[in-house]
Amino acid sequence: MPRTRWGVAQGDAGSAAIEAAIIFPALIMFVCMAIAGGRLVTSGAKIDAAAEDAAREASIHRTVGAAQDAAHTAATESLTDQGIKCASSSVAVDTGGLSVPVGQVGTVTVTVNCTVNLSDLLLPGVPGARTLESTATSVVDQYRQRGNE
Structure with a gap:
């Protein structure tokens, strides 16, 4: 094969473009998958x-109504402060520990659901959103007075 001035065979002209056309989409897809995974991991931690x-805030209130309101407010503020934008979210509060008699240990459990948007990544095979759930429990002070509703 005849060689050009720079020592490259003329038959190899254009092969770099073909290699790039094969490699770049796979590389971009890998980067987008890494971003999606990172978004899910950091969102899950938040x-x-x-x-x-929310569980900690609910456990320090004396009444069921106040505990539920405080848990909803705390969860919403925490997500907002951390920069999490949920497509939809819900907070479920189990305040059973507030009804146990004084002197016994009770717990309050809060479950937060948040739907994280992934549609902006435009990856084939990746769902447009993923719902993440987290549950936390906090102990109610056994000697704290409890109110009735």
């Missing part, structure tokens, strides 16, 4: 923190 904040 949702865990929101559930812990």
